[in-house]
Amino acid sequence: MKKYRQPFYKTYIMVFLGTIIITSAILFPIIVEHFNLALSNGVEIDYLIKISILFFVPYIIFIIFITVYNCFYVVVSNSGIDIINGIIPFIRKKYLYRDIIKVEIGNKGGFSQNYIRVIKSNKTKSLPLVICLVSKEDCMSILNDIKSYGIDIEITGHLK
Template sequence: MKIYRQPFYKTYMMVILVASIITFVLVSPVLVEHFNMALSNGVDIDYLIKTFIFVFVPCLIVITFIIVYTSFYVVVSNSGIDIINGIIPFIRKGYLYKDIMRVEIGNKGGLSNYIRVIKSNKTKSLPFVICLVSKEDCMSILNDMTSYGIDIEINGQLK
């Protein structure tokens, strides 16, 4: 079993996380100032809290979704491949070699590569963003899957 994963701190997701924290720190004083100004003008506190929740919670959910969705790595074993999330490890998808017809791997202009498995019944998986896998490891994954007789399709240029 080969695990293709580079350390988490080498990915751009940490940049997204740090940027969102910095943005929150910079925007917080403005929000507090407007909150205090609205309180001094007689606006009901329940209205302000509800407004803050309807703005802050969706932003937090979107940032969390982006970070979790782009954190997959690949484990190649003798029986198949597993695509596992690096942040929440119980989010995983396993494919047996006998069920795989073709594997797409590539990059469509973004910062990270993706992998998509096409099963023998012509169903496509979601494209898993494998930013926790380096370019050299992507080539090793391709070589390993080719040795097991899997057709590989490379879209774009691997980064």
């Protein structure tokens, strides 16, 4: 069994900070506009602080969701492929080689990270899982290991 995973803290910090910046850029102007509108209508500041909690709870949940969704790594074993979350390890997906038709590894371009998608024998596609905890060299090694088991590989875009 081979684990393909680079140091967790480097990628996690980058993904977490990027998520906070993007989400803040989208949500803060809306929150500030509503806050100023309420103050101009004579609403008390204590009430606004209580209401702002309703804005920040979904904001925090969204940041956590995006961060968790972007941190997967791959384990290749003799029986199949495991795609495991680096933050919450019990979030995992196991695919047996006998059920797999094709594995797609790629990158959408721009600032996006590498992803992996498994196509099973009943023609169902898995969600594209972002494998930012796997380096480019390890992606190529994963491809070679999966090819050795007779699985078709499709590379889309350029791997980072």
